Amino acid sequence: MATAALARPGxxxxxxxxxxxxxxxxxxxxxxxxxxxxxxxVYDGGFTTKAFVSLAKSGLFIRVLGTSFDIALSxxxxxxxxxxxxxxxLSRQPPRRRALLLILVLLPFWTSILVKSFAFYxxxxxxxxINQALRLAFGDAGTLKLLFNxxxxxxxxxxxxxxxxxxxxxxxxLAQNPELRRAAQIMGAGxxxxxxxxxxxxxxxxxxxxxxxxxVISLGVFVTPALLGGKSDIMMANLIDFYTRDxxxxxxxxxxxxxxxxLSAVLIALLSWVRRDEGVA
Amino acid sequence: xxxxxxxxxLLLSRRKLLAGGASLAAVGPxxxxxxxxxxxxxxxxxxxxxxxxxAYEKLQCAQFTKDTGIKxxxxxxxxxxxxxxxxxxxxxxxxxxxxxxGLAVGAEREGLLEKVDYSVVKWQDSIQPxxxxxxxxxxxxxxxxxDPKRFTADKVPKTxxxxxxxxxFPGRRGLRDRADEMLEIALMADGVDPKKLFPLDIDRxxxxxxxxxxxxxxxxxxxxxxxxxxxxxxxxxSYAFAGRVANAQAQGLSMEFVSAQPLIISTFVGIxxxxxxxxxxxxxxxxxxxxEMQAAYGNALPGNGPIARAAIPLLSxxxxxxxxxxxxxxxxxxxxxxxxxNYAEATKRFKSWxxx
Numbered sequence: 001m002a003t004a005a006l007a008r009p010g011x012x013x014x015x016x017x018x019x020x021x022x023x024x025x026x027x028x029x030x031x032x033x034x035x036x037x038x039x040x041x042v043y044d045g046g047f048t049t050k051a052f053v054s055l056a057k058s059g060l061f062i063r064v065l066g067t068s069f070d071i072a073l074s075x076x077x078x079x080x081x082x083x084x085x086x087x088x089x090l091s092r093q094p095p096r097r098r099a100l101l102l103i104l105v106l107l108p109f110w111t112s113i114l115v116k117s118f119a120f121y122x123x124x125x126x127x128x129x130i131n132q133a134l135r136l137a138f139g140d141a142g143t144l145k146l147l148f149n150x151x152x153x154x155x156x157x158x159x160x161x162x163x164x165x166x167x168x169x170x171x172x173x174l175a176q177n178p179e180l181r182r183a184a185q186i187m188g189a190g191x192x193x194x195x196x197x198x199x200x201x202x203x204x205x206x207x208x209x210x211x212x213x214x215x216v217i218s219l220g221v222f223v224t225p226a227l228l229g230g231k232s233d234i235m236m237a238n239l240i241d242f243y244t245r246d247x248x249x250x251x252x253x254x255x256x257x258x259x260x261x262x263l264s265a266v267l268i269a270l271l272s273w274v275r276r277d278e279g280v281a
Numbered sequence: 282x283x284x285x286x287x288x289x290x291l292l293l294s295r296r297k298l299l300a301g302g303a304s305l306a307a308v309g310p311x312x313x314x315x316x317x318x319x320x321x322x323x324x325x326x327x328x329x330x331x332x333x334x335x336a337y338e339k340l341q342c343a344q345f346t347k348d349t350g351i352k353x354x355x356x357x358x359x360x361x362x363x364x365x366x367x368x369x370x371x372x373x374x375x376x377x378x379x380x381x382x383g384l385a386v387g388a389e390r391e392g393l394l395e396k397v398d399y400s401v402v403k404w405q406d407s408i409q410p411x412x413x414x415x416x417x418x419x420x421x422x423x424x425x426x427x428d429p430k431r432f433t434a435d436k437v438p439k440t441x442x443x444x445x446x447x448x449x450f451p452g453r454r455g456l457r458d459r460a461d462e463m464l465e466i467a468l469m470a471d472g473v474d475p476k477k478l479f480p481l482d483i484d485r486x487x488x489x490x491x492x493x494x495x496x497x498x499x500x501x502x503x504x505x506x507x508x509x510x511x512x513x514x515x516x517x518x519s520y521a522f523a524g525r526v527a528n529a530q531a532q533g534l535s536m537e538f539v540s541a542q543p544l545i546i547s548t549f550v551g552i553x554x555x556x557x558x559x560x561x562x563x564x565x566x567x568x569x570x571x572x573e574m575q576a577a578y579g580n581a582l583p584g585n586g587p588i589a590r591a592a593i594p595l596l597s598x599x600x601x602x603x604x605x606x607x608x609x610x611x612x613x614x615x616x617x618x619x620x621x622x623n624y625a626e627a628t629k630r631f632k633s634w635x636x637x
Contacts, residue, residue, distance in 0.1 A: 060633045067636070118509075127514040147515065148499045226502040231458070231494075231635040242632070245362045246383065247625045248391055 037261075040254035051255035061239065061256070068236045071225060072218035074150070075157035076211050082158060083165030083210065088199075090166070091173035108160045117227040120156055121147065124228075152228035157218055164217060165210035172206030173199070205274055212271040216264045236260050323352035324376035324558045324565065330357035332528060333548075334379075336581040341568040351561050361387050364553055368393045373555045376562040383461055385415040385549040386621035395552040395559055402567045405589040408607040409547050409614075417547040418569040419578055420586045422605055423462055424540025426511050426521035426529075427452075438518060439541040440611075441470035445489070447496040452517030454493065455510055458500035460631035461620060462544060463490065465613060466520065469542050475613035483627060487634060500635060511536065523603055524584030538584075543605035546615045547588065579604070 042049060055061045086105065090098050108116070123129050124146040134142035146152060176199065184194045222237035236256060243253035326342065328334040334357060342353040356375075361384050367373045380388060388394050394414040402416060409417045425444060427437050432452070438444040444454070444466070457463055464481050467489040473482070498516045501507055507521040508529050526538035550569050552562045568574055575587035576595035586604045587593060596604065605612050620627075 060629055060636070063633070063636050121509075121513055121515065125513060125515050226458075227506075231497070231500045234632060234636060239632075242628070245360060246387070246628065248361060248365055248387055249625070250362075 034261075037254045037257050040250050041258045042255075044251040048251075051252045052259075055252065055255055055259070064234050064236055064239055065259075067232065067234060068219055071150070071153055071157070071233065071235065072215050072221075075154050075161055075218045076214040078154050079158045079161040079165045079214050080207060080211055083162045084169055084203075084207065086162070087166045087169035087173055087203075087206075090170050105163050105166050108163065113160065113223050114227070116159065117156060117224060120152065120159075120228055124152055124155065147228060149230045150233065152230075153225045153233050156224040156228040157221060161214040161218060164213045165207075168210040168213070169203055169206040172203045172209075176202050208274045209271060212267050212274070216267050216271075219260060219264055219267075322350075322558070322561060323354055324561050325354045325356060325374060326377045326565070327356045327359055327375045328379040329359055332582060333524075333585070336578055337379075337569070340577050340581065341571075341574050342565070344574070345565045345568045349561070349564060351564075353565065359384065361393075364388060364393050365391060368554050371555055373553050373557070375553050376556045376558045377550060377552050377565060380415065380549045380551055382547055382549065382615055382617050383620065383624060385412075385551065386617050386624065388551060389414050390621055393554055395554050395556070395563075397552075397566065398563050401563045402570050405570065405572060405591055407588045407590060408545075409588050412549075412617075415549040415551040416566055416569060417549050417588045419575065420545050420547050420588060421522050421524050421584065422540065422543040422545045422586075423466070423520055423522055424538055424543055426508060426519045426526050426536060426538055427517060428511055428514070428535050429537045430535045431514070431517065434537075434539070437537075437539055439539050441466045441542055442472065443541075444518065444520075445470035445493050447493075450518070453498040453515070454496050455499050455501050455507060455516040455519035456493070456497050457507075457520055458502050458635065460627040461624070462520070462546065462615065463631065464627060465544055465615065466542075467493070469544075469613060475542055475611050478613055479616040479619045481619060481623070481627075483623075483630070487630070490634065508534075508536065522584065524582055527582070527584035527603060540605065542611045542613060544613045544615065545586075545605065545607070547617075 041051060044050070090101055090105075093101060111119075121128065125131065126143065126145075126147070128146070130146065131143050134144060146155070180198055180202075181194055184198055189197070219235075220237050222235045222241065225233040225235050226238065237260075240253050240256050240260070243249045243256065328337070334355065338353075338355050342355070345351065346353055359378055359380060364375065364378065367375065389412070396414050397412070397416055399411075404411050407417070408420070425438055436450065436452075438446065438450040443450055447454075464483065464486040465478055467486040468478055468481060469475055470493070471485060471489040473485075499506075499510060501510070501519070504522070504525065507519045508525050510516045511519050511521075512529070512534055521538065523538050523540070523543075526536050529536040550566055552559060552566065556562060570589070572587065572589040572592035573595060575589055576592040579585055579587050579592070579600045580597045583600045583603045586600075587596070593601075593604070
C-alpha cells in the first residue's frame with residue numbers, strides 16, 4: 001500500500017516509481033546516443049572492425065592512450081595528496097564551521113575551466129607571481145618552468161579534482177567511530193601511530209573511491225592539457241575531437257570513444273566494488 | 282500552405298529530428314539556432330562570431346536584408362560535425378555558413394554543400410581560384426607577432442628562415458599545434474620558393490620542423506593565445522595573424538606584426554546541402570562576392586583583405602598598408618586542393634611528431 005510504503009523510508013517498493021523519470025531521461029539522452037556510438041564504431045558503410053584494427057596498429061593512438069593514463073594517474077595521486085589533509089582537517093571541525101569550509105572546497109566549480117586556465121598563467125607563468133618572487137630571492141637562476149609542461153597540467157587538473165577527493169574521504173572519516181581513536185590513545189598510541197594504524201586504514205575506501213572518480217574524470221579531460229600543457233600533453237579526447245570534427249571520420253572517433261568508455265567502465269566497476277566494501281565496513 | 286499541413290510537416294520533422302538526434306548527440310550538443318517564425322522569410326547564417334561576424338552582419342547581410350526584405354538570423358558555432366549531422370538527417374537548420382579553408386575542403390569532400398550558382402553569384406577576377414561549392418570572400422595572413430617594447434625591429438625575425446634561426450634571433454617561439462600553415466612556413470624556412478610550395482614536400486617540412494622544435498615554448502591550440510602569450514611575456518615571437526594584431530593594437534596593446542613572407546589563407550562561405558532556402562542563400566552569397574562589399578569589409582577590419590582584385594583600389598590607406606602584395610614573389614598561398622587530399626595524414630603525422 002502506498003501509505004505503508006511512504007511510512008517506511010527504507011522500503012524499496014516505491015523505488016521504480018521514483019526512478020522512472022530519471023531513467024526515461026537517461027535512456028533518451030544517454031543510452032540511445034551511446035548505442036549510436038557503439039554502432040558507428042563498427043559500421044562504416046557496412047559492418048567492419050577496421051577502425052579498431054587500425055587503432056591497434058597506430059603508434060599515435062597508443063602513445064596518446066599512454067599519455068592520457070599517465071596524466072590522469074599523476075593528477076589523481078597529486079589530488080589525493082592535497083585533498084586528504086583538507087578532508088582530515090574538515091572532519092575535525094564542528095559541523096557549522098565544516099559546512100562553511102566545504103563551500104570553499106567547492107569554489108573551483110564556480111568559474112569556467114577556460115577562465116581558470118588563463119588565471120594560472122598569472123600564477124605559474126614565466127612572468128607569473130611565483131617566478132617573480134623566486135627571481136627576487138635568487139636572481140635569474142631562480143626561474144622555474146611551471147607552465148606548458150606536465151607540471152602546469154597536473155596543477156591545473158588537481159585544482160578541479162580536489163573536491164572529488166575531499167568529499168568521499170571526508171565521508172569515510174566522519175563515519176569512523178571516535179571512540180576507536182580515544183581507545184588507542186588510552187592504550188598509549190601517539191598521534192602519528194593512531195593516524196597510521198586507525199584513521200588512514202579506515203578511510204581507505206574513501207580514498208579509493210575519490211581516486212577512481214578523479215581517474216575517470218581526468219581521462220576525459222582535454223581543455224586543461226591543451227591550454228597549460230606542453231607539446232606532448234595530448235589526451236584521448238583531443239584525438240576524438242580531431243576525428244569527429246576535423247576529418248569527419250566518425251568510425252574511428254566512435255571506436256576511440258568505445259575504448260575510452262570501456263576503460264572508464266572498468267574503473268567504475270572497481271569503484272562500485274569498493275563502495276560495497278565500504279558499506280560492509 | 283494551410284495550418285494543418287504546416288503542423289503535419291512540423292510533426293514529420295520532429296520525427297526526423299528524433300531519428301537523427303542520437304547521431305547529433307553523439308557529436309556534441311545541438312546547435313542553438315533561433316527557430317523560424319512563420320510568415321516573413323528569413324535565413325540562418327552561422328559564423329565564427331567575434332569582430333569578423335559583426336562586420337559582415339553590418340555590411341553584406343544588412344545590405345541583403347535592405348534590398349530583399351529577407352531577414353538574416355546570425356548564429357555562431359561553425360562545426361563540420363554538426364553540418365554533417367544536419368545533412369545526413371535531412372534536417373538542415375543552417376542556410377549559410379562561414380568556413381576556414383580546412384573546413385571548406387572537408388565539407389566539399391563529403392558533399393555537404395550546394396554547388397555555387399555562378400549565374401547568381403558573380404565571379405570576379407580574383408587572387409584565389411574559383412571553386413565549385415565554396416566561395417572565398419576574404420583573406421588573412423600569417424606572420425610574426427611581437428612586443429615592440431621588448432624588441433627593436435632589427436632583433437625580430439622577418440622571414441621564416443629568420444624565425445628558424447634562434448642563434449641570430451634569440452627569443453621564445455610560439456607556433457600552432459597543427460599541420461596546416463606550419464608545414465608551409467617550415468618549407469619556406471628551409472629555402473623553398475614561396476610560389477613553389479605545393480605540392481608540399483612533407484618529409485622535408487618535418488625535417489625543418491625538427492630544427493625549430495627545441496626553441497618553441499608553446500604549440501598553440503587556441504588562436505587568441507597567439508596574442509595573449511606575447512602580451513603576458515610568456516613567448517617573444519608568435520606565429521599570428523595580421524588581423525589579430527591589428528585588433529590588439531586597437532585595444533591599446535603594445536604589439537607589432539612583421540611578415541616578409543606572408544602566408545595567405547582564405548575564409549569561405551558555403552550553403553549546406555538540402556536547405557529549404559537555397560535561392561535566398563545564393564542571393565546572399567552574391568553580396569559576399571561584390572568587390573565594394575569586400576573592400577568595406579577590409580576597411581572595417583584591417584589585416585583582412587579582399588579576394589576580388591577590383592576591391593583592392595577601393596581600400597583605405599590603412600587597410601592597404603597592412604595588405605601584402607598578392608603578386609610579390611615572397612607571398613605564399615595555401616593550396617586548398619592539396620590539403621583536401623593530405624589533411625588527415627599530414628595532421629596525424631604532425632600530432633605524432635609533437636609527441637616524439
